[in-house]
Amino acid sequence: MSVAKEITQQKTNLYSLKKTDVNIIALGHGLVGGALIKQILAKQESLLERKDLNVKIIAVANSTKLLLAPNGIKRNWLSEKQVYGTQYSVQTLIDFVALHHFENVIVVDNTADDGIVNEYTTFVKAGFHLVSSNKKGNTQSLYFYNNLRQTLHVNNKKYLYETNVGAGLPLIDTISLLHASGENITKIRGVFSGSLSYIFNAFGNGNLSFSEVLGRAVKKGFTEPDPREDLNGNDVARKLLILARELDLHNELEDVKVESLVPESLRNSAKEEFLNALNQLDIPFKIKKVNCPKDKVLRYVAELSGNLSKNDGAVLEVKLVPVLRNSAIGQLSGSDTIFEIYTKNYGKNPIVIQGAGAGAEVTARGVFGDILRLSSKLN
16 A cells, blocks of 8 residues: 555544544424425535534434435435335334444424424433424423423433524523523513514515415415414414523413414314415404504514513513514514513613524524534534
8 A cells, every 4th residue: 555545544544533423313304304404415525524523314204204224315315215114103213223323313303293292202211312493392291391301311311492482593592591690581572483573574564465465474485384373373472481491480381371363263264264264364454553553563572571580470471562663673674583681680771682583494504503513512
């Protein structure tokens, strides 16, 4: 062997010794999950070169099929899943990981499925870390919430979920650090939904009817396929509850007072029936717009207030309110979200975190960020 080849081989051997293998189990490959898979596949080589991270997606699943790929999926993973996919089960994943002796396994949940959430503790006990955009893992009963964290602690595993609130914004980290450092947070207020931000920005600043604005939001992919999932306020309520629990408050989802924007007559109809009846929303929202003072605009606002130093002293509210047009919340544009964090030491001047709050690419990028943050702590 020549000297040059020997040096190259030595470098290769050294490189292979210091790299960290990270093995991803991707649950859900819809808008967010699909975007995340594309992002990981596009960045695999650069992560290996720049960060010594060998990130592989070893399994992809949805509610019907599971693709197992010991060497990592390739760009044709979807067609392979259709041909070679097997029935999904947690035990199949656990057995697969054990068979191949995979280490540093991260289960990434990009579903909105309660059933997957109920499997979190099983995954953790099997030795897997968790990253999730699925908010339901943090909005189940307080018993479930605390039990999951105890299971994580006992098994020395991590659970990252920055995208649960604010898509890719560094919100949960900021609130957690403030709280852990002893900062007395007195109120959190803002527009938590990128889809509702877009809807009321467009509705308030133009001449389109509410149904026309809502239709555009659906076409842009800013809302759920059934926009009632956004308009009923439950998604915002979950986000508010997650922030409350980051402050060690003992609240349940039913404690959140939510103003639904869906007329009662349309709440239980089929999705297609609702989408065909959007014009029924026009008159009620036109009245709200006309009655809004000229110096104000309508915003769908979530607020956590009350005595936040007591475990049960918080007031959690989600509702449509008029806010001053020249305020930080009133000046929102596009699909941006905004979070105002009031603390004792900062006084009347809140910490403001603002940025893009809707879109699969943005959320997927935030999930990817959680994966990389977790990966940097693995051996």
